[in-house]
Amino acid sequence: MDFQIKSFDDYKAKYKASVDDPEGFWADIAGHYKWQKKWDKTLEWEFKTPSVKWFQGGKMNITENCLDRHLETRGNKLALIWEPNDPKERFIRYTYRELHEKVCKFANVLKAKGVEKGDRVALYMPMVPELTVAVLACARIGAVHSVVFAGFSAGALADRINDSSCKVVITSDGSYRGTKEIPVKGVVNEALKSCDSVEAVLVVERTQWSVQMKEGRDFWLHDELEKVDANCPPEPMDAEDMLFILYTSGSTGKPKGVVHTCGGYMVYAGYSFANVFQPNESDVYWCTADIGWITGHTYIVYGPLLNGTTTMMFEGVPTYPSPGRFWQVCDKHGVNQFYTAPTAIRALMAAGEDHVLSYGLYDLKVLGTVGEPINVEAWEWYHIHVGKERCPVVDTWWQTETGGIMISGLGNHSPMRASYAGYPLPGIQPVLLDQEGNEIEENEKEGYLAMKFPWPGILRTTYGDHERCKNTYFAHYDDYYFTGDGAKRDKDGMYRIIGRVDDVINVSGHRFGTAEIEDAINSRDELVAESAVVGYPHEIKGQGIYAYVITKQKPDNPDKLRAEIIETIVKQIGRIAKPDKIQFVSGLPKTRSGKIMRRILRKVAEGDTSNLGDTSTLLDPDVVEEIKEGAL
Numbered sequence: 001m002d003f004q005i006k007s008f009d010d011y012k013a014k015y016k017a018s019v020d021d022p023e024g025f026w027a028d029i030a031g032h033y034k035w036q037k038k039w040d041k042t043l044e045w046e047f048k049t050p051s052v053k054w055f056q057g058g059k060m061n062i063t064e065n066c067l068d069r070h071l072e073t074r075g076n077k078l079a080l081i082w083e084p085n086d087p088k089e090r091f092i093r094y095t096y097r098e099l100h101e102k103v104c105k106f107a108n109v110l111k112a113k114g115v116e117k118g119d120r121v122a123l124y125m126p127m128v129p130e131l132t133v134a135v136l137a138c139a140r141i142g143a144v145h146s147v148v149f150a151g152f153s154a155g156a157l158a159d160r161i162n163d164s165s166c167k168v169v170i171t172s173d174g175s176y177r178g179t180k181e182i183p184v185k186g187v188v189n190e191a192l193k194s195c196d197s198v199e200a201v202l203v204v205e206r207t208q209w210s211v212q213m214k215e216g217r218d219f220w221l222h223d224e225l226e227k228v229d230a231n232c233p234p235e236p237m238d239a240e241d242m243l244f245i246l247y248t249s250g251s252t253g254k255p256k257g258v259v260h261t262c263g264g265y266m267v268y269a270g271y272s273f274a275n276v277f278q279p280n281e282s283d284v285y286w287c288t289a290d291i292g293w294i295t296g297h298t299y300i301v302y303g304p305l306l307n308g309t310t311t312m313m314f315e316g317v318p319t320y321p322s323p324g325r326f327w328q329v330c331d332k333h334g335v336n337q338f339y340t341a342p343t344a345i346r347a348l349m350a351a352g353e354d355h356v357l358s359y360g361l362y363d364l365k366v367l368g369t370v371g372e373p374i375n376v377e378a379w380e381w382y383h384i385h386v387g388k389e390r391c392p393v394v395d396t397w398w399q400t401e402t403g404g405i406m407i408s409g410l411g412n413h414s415p416m417r418a419s420y421a422g423y424p425l426p427g428i429q430p431v432l433l434d435q436e437g438n439e440i441e442e443n444e445k446e447g448y449l450a451m452k453f454p455w456p457g458i459l460r461t462t463y464g465d466h467e468r469c470k471n472t473y474f475a476h477y478d479d480y481y482f483t484g485d486g487a488k489r490d491k492d493g494m495y496r497i498i499g500r501v502d503d504v505i506n507v508s509g510h511r512f513g514t515a516e517i518e519d520a521i522n523s524r525d526e527l528v529a530e531s532a533v534v535g536y537p538h539e540i541k542g543q544g545i546y547a548y549v550i551t552k553q554k555p556d557n558p559d560k561l562r563a564e565i566i567e568t569i570v571k572q573i574g575r576i577a578k579p580d581k582i583q584f585v586s587g588l589p590k591t592r593s594g595k596i597m598r599r600i601l602r603k604v605a606e607g608d609t610s611n612l613g614d615t616s617t618l619l620d621p622d623v624v625e626e627i628k629e630g631a632l
């Protein structure tokens, strides 16, 4: 890992070099990986179309870099530790050699089911070791993985399978999360009623429940593994071939499939992991995210394995069997780098210090957070009680679209300040823009966060709809990638992320478009005339979901109707998108042109009705009074 930054001065020098000669900088980093054929051209780009190509002409396979490359020196080193939901169940460990073999065999099963380079494979699975193996098996043969978080509903899964016409689905019989038992295969069966592209389903046995298997379509993974050998050479991939699709919500329409490609993503995942977490050879690293989100892709699977690090995955939840579980697991496996979300920290903080004070946590060296702004109180609790004031806290800002961490501390090599993500990684060129799209040069200012130069991990398109990629990220401001976030830069040039400036809500680090939830509510059109959804500050989840709903008739039994609306959302999107509050209203504050004034709705949801601004231009100013009075 000789591209690891070693001090703040080193950071500054590398940052400067990366701006002076970005191509030279990235070519140097890319040179640390194994390429079957070296690239001809480091970078070709423009943000209009947009078109970004890194390492063109290069041939490689990311799994060769994650696995084969380490076999000689790290073959017997642990690659993966799996900690089950139930602490009494045995954990599982694979060395690099074992993981390599498992990936090759799984890849051969996929081939036997007719999966070829470029085919899409959907993964709808709990956090079991087979999920990591499956992701890598797809990459091994050049199939494009599309991991769908297993908390999404059958409807949401079907939409994603259909959007990219997946040929195969990989799933499990069921799953355990805390005290819950989840019928995973049942959800897949339901989804597949409306998915014609799927030819085969591979089922991992986790719970040994009896599940419905469709003859000729559904196969138990363990049966199929018996029929294949462990020899599967890595498919040579062009640097710009697709590696994966990951669906994410935006401010409009249905979730879109963010596309990452092989070469650039590999370089960025490996580079950012090594620098932010600063792992040493013997370290055990744990990221508590689910592989269904980008954090799990880049910082459970690819980033750590590219660096030959021991990575841990956890099946359970932070509060089971007690709110001390994370810390018990850290002690049990000697975790050195720990990476989690502010929402989890706040939940554990609320459960009281005793749970963390009972554990030593002696091995911890770096603590990370991701997914949403972290408030000062949670940051300090994490730093003091978990890190014992010894460990730097890296507040890592990034997005599904950026592929990897963009603004963050680098282990203990950069200054840190509670609630500040900090400085951009070398190679990353953030700017703050004003309303008109002019760059704000001064410090101590707020603006829209954008990027003015590509980095290898930037998304390349949104699956099947390049126009949408352009409109969402590159059309707001000419020649910039627009993040959708607002940020502040302090006097020292450190960045503090304020939050989304678009209609995206971030609930416990999970992104939802308000439109997506409104569509689900409005689908009950026999009951609902219209709805508007906004986020509001929530003590644990960061943001909660507040829905204003106009019903066709005044509801006789509002609680029953609330329950029905929630059920509809759970069915169409999933449990994670359940509104916290539903207020029935007779109208919504709209401008004369019919646009909903969300600013007013947000204020009411926040419980701050003192200053709603000028409401005289509204179509029906009286409705604001009614909404204020009925606020929950």
Ligand code: WTA
Residues within 6 Å of the ligand: 248, 293, 294, 295, 369, 370, 371, 372, 373, 374, 395, 396, 397, 398, 399, 400, 401, 421, 483, 484, 485, 497, 498, 499, 500, 506, 509, 510, 511
């Ligand atoms: C937010 C997760 C503040 C932000 C990796 C971004 C953050 C969105 C941070 C992306 C952070 C992520 N501080 N806000 N450290 N990290 N965000 O695509 O609003 O699930 O745009 O990627 O989460 O969410 P996504």
